[in-house]
Amino acid sequence: MSSNKTTTTTSGSDSAEDHVVRQQCLSLCRQYVGGSVWSRKTTPNNNIVVKQLTGGQTHKVYLCRKLLATDVDTDADTTEATDDDKQLVIRLNAKSYCLGHQQDYKDYILAPLLAQLGLGPKIYGICPLGQVLKYYPHRHFNDDDMKNNHRLVEQLAKLLAQFHQLDVPISKHSDWVLDLTKSSLAKLEIIESRLQQKFHEYNCKNLQSFHLKLEIQWLIESLESYMSSTTTTASGVDTTITATADRFVLTHADFRCDNIWVVTDDDGSGSSSSSSSSDSSLMLSDFDHTSYGSRGLDFGQLFSEFIVRKMPIDFPDDQLMRRFIADYIRESSRLRDSHGSDQKWSQRPINSVDSMLNECKFFIIAYQLMIMFVIIIMIDDDFNDMPLDEKTSYAICEASIGNYIELKRKFISIKK
Incomplete structure (x- = not known):
């Protein structure tokens, strides 16, 4: 919304x-x-x-x-x-x-x-x-909650873990993020000359010097590598299929603060965690984009929202992300380790805090690039329901690319 x-x-x-x-x-x-x-x-x-x-x-x-x-x-x-x-x-x-x-x-x-x-x-x-x-009287989850309200952060991590383990009867054919990125690259190759004219018209200096197609191709290759990453058991057995299955889950795919409600017993007018009563609970909303795909997208969307509002990048730091991921892992282990398998979910290296932190950082970067190319294609398609005018939309793209460049410089050493 x-x-x-x-x-x-x-x-x-x-x-x-x-x-x-x-x-x-x-x-x-x-x-x-x-x-x-x-x-x-x-x-x-x-x-x-x-x-x-x-x-x-x-x-x-x-x-x-x-x-x-x-x-x-x-x-x-x-x-x-x-x-x-x-x-x-x-x-x-x-x-x-x-x-x-x-x-x-x-x-x-x-x-x-x-x-x-x-x-x-x-x-x-x-x-x-x-x-x-x-x-439901409610307010939206916010920066103050993420920094200071561990009870709500833990509850949110558990909620996401519960969401990710659901098995629902919708298409599980492919990762929509990868499909979208590939189709967007094909579209951008067609409209490249028009885009350069628009970048110049709206003085988008980051976009004018940005190698858009090369960066999207990097994202495609990284996504393909991400979904085929291997782990190795103690006996040396390659478990590529298991690793891919662990990362391929039911994603909310719009996991932002606006869609995370802190439900209260009052009129919901509280604007910070200090106004939350001890019995406040969390609820998710807006499932229009919910699909099977890469679990990292939900992590990336959530933390990307905080990071962009707090540029230069000093929040959330690794400690906060690790705390959220650890809570997520504990709940996921509770839900998944009871299912019989040769190796428990929590024991696989791909589900460790360090591995998932890298996963989170990769999708923080990826999400900034996705914001930009999705908006550009919507503008070029003359999409009637665009909520912003063309100039404002290109300004958002310019800011997203600036964020992307800075984030990639900071996180480039991560391994998927």
């Missing part, structure tokens, strides 16, 4: 577009939750506020809230209702630039499954138009 928008509508102030959205939201509430709270008889339209919370390339999210008696000038609805019933989240599907993801059916599989497992929000209903979800 991307841009934060807080448009609030009631039936008396809707524009034509707002009216359509409002009717869609209310229709879903009444269809999948129903009951006395959402029936037309007990709760007329003017007793309901629909507020847009976020809007992205794949969907827009709205909060539907029944007004209290003190909020309206009409007679109070005396029907008893739980707080869950009075506030619902509606996720309306939008046109998406899916980048190779098969999003048309995955929602029907993943959303209910992850909800039942407690990894995602409770879902009341799902249909081609969208989803009806429980509303």
